Amino acid sequence: MTDAARASVESALELDKVDSHLHPEGSFDVADHPVPTGREEVWRFTPLRRLRDLHADADLSGTSVGAEADAPDGVRIESIDADSPLRGTSGFVPVDRVSARVWHEAARRYAVTVPRETELDAPVFIDVRGTGIEGASSTHVVITAEPHSKATVVFRFLGSATLADLTEIVVGDGAQLTVVSIDDWEDDAVHLGHRHAKVGRDATFKHVDVSFGGNVVRHDTTAEYSGPGGSVEMLGMYFADGDTDHGGQHIEHRLFVDHTAPNTRSNVVYKGALQGEGAHTVWIGNVLIRKVAEGIETYEENRNLVLTDGCQADSVPNLEIETGEIEGAGHASATGRFDDEQLFYLRSRGIEENEARRLVVHGFFNDLIRKIDVPAIEAKLTETVEAELAKNVLKALPGGDR
């Protein structure tokens, strides 16, 4: 999109500039984004040393990550060039060095387009598979659900990789799009991902982010609205383990919903479990309600379940409200220890300790799994959760005798 076009969109939306740390000034110029030092608010939680220079100047032209699509009829998947007009249609403007670099240097660019009024009868599956951590890779994908279409796109991240990617998402007026991202990486993967969605008039966008694997995974997931009546739901589930050979897992989700239009809705629910020395999760939930955004409704929630000592869960909800004329706005954040009373109750009914732990963790995630409600992946998702629980929770735990 040209600057002129952007300016006209902005004036159409009557967006006032908001002086807010939630909303850093974006730029397509890499030179405008110095290499982060770790002292910046938006980088202070991230272990930069373990990013293999993705945040700095790592060569992004690696080819060790491949993508394979399994798509039903009706959807278009194609490679696109650097000058494709599709790029930028989500309104994405890089806010950090890595996304600016991916914008310019992505080794692979492609588009997934669901034509107008098309309803896909099965999800589009895209398997992103890495074959090694040497040589960083980068990908830029633009997903477009044209007006009144209906589709689900599922990304599965597998194998070993050092990946920086950018996913632009355009949900046309009246369209219903679900995008699922399942990080099932091997223990050594590093993944910095940006996802940005523009949600049209009366459109529905659901983003499901499941992060289980990888060594460092950081996702910036952001959304804005291009018309009134749009709805965004962001659901997330993560499990950070401390006992990998590469240092504890770091899983970071930075979310930003920018209510840029009236009568829009957002609902953000992320739940995470942590276990083992060095496991670290970060959840930053930012919501900005602009002056134009009258009559909106927003709720964001993050809950963490800490299973052992030595883990850290950071959770920071932020709500900035520029208009009082809203339907409702709320947030909740809670981090709790594994509840010994629950464990005792289950065990007093004969259930063995490991099974009891599994039940409690499963229960913790259960309402979220129900909310995800993507039938085609539900079985797979439950299976992945079970495998993760089996791997982590069923491991013999200290003090597990009585």
Next chain:
Amino acid sequence: MSTLEIKDLHVTVETEDGAKEILKGVTLTIKDGETHAIMGPNGSGKSTLAYSIAGHPKYTVTGGSVTLDGDDVLAMSVDERARAGLFLAMQYPVEVPGVSVANFLRTAKTAIDGEAPKLRTWVKDVNGALERLDLDSTFSQRSVNEGFSGGEKKRHEIAQLELLNPKVAVLDETDSGLDIDALKVVSEGVNRFREQEGKGVLLITHYTRILRYIEPDFVHVFVNGRIAEQGGPELADQLEAEGYDKYVKAAAV
């Protein structure tokens, strides 16, 4: 056969000022088919006794023994005790969010029996147990104890008693917080359990009310971590008339 034998049991809890002794030598034997009521004032240690038998990690046994049919209960883990045939209906049942009653009951039954129950009869059994306790069948889809009223929690405990069918049941103030109709429903559940051959019951209560529906063979007055007096059902009537005052005063001397 099922005999629960508690001998000179001493139990402490960890407090800010170190270990505090709560049970100061409790001796009590529940023989085959007997129902014993334990009555006592608030804070006398009744729940401590119940939890200690079940193996709650908060309580430390510093002396004495507990055996079930001769087997050392104190050497067993919490879940082993349940599988050995002990059941504790809790004074404050715990909420387990996201775990459905159906899943919980099936998992518990499988653990106790060592094999999964037959699907068809099991669903019928569960629905029957819920129905007898005046809980409608939608209960099985709700999360364990979450959002249950006080009375529903207690009825749910007794439904579990029926389904898991232990050898000895310890009921900790199952009557408190129940209105008269619920009290009858719960008592009938306990009586169905008792009617079976050789089942033992340790009924902990603060009030004599429930003893009108569940008649005990023995009554023990529990004061300050010890049994202060024991007798037959008539002791309950005496407590009803006179209260605990004289025992509390005697214990304070």
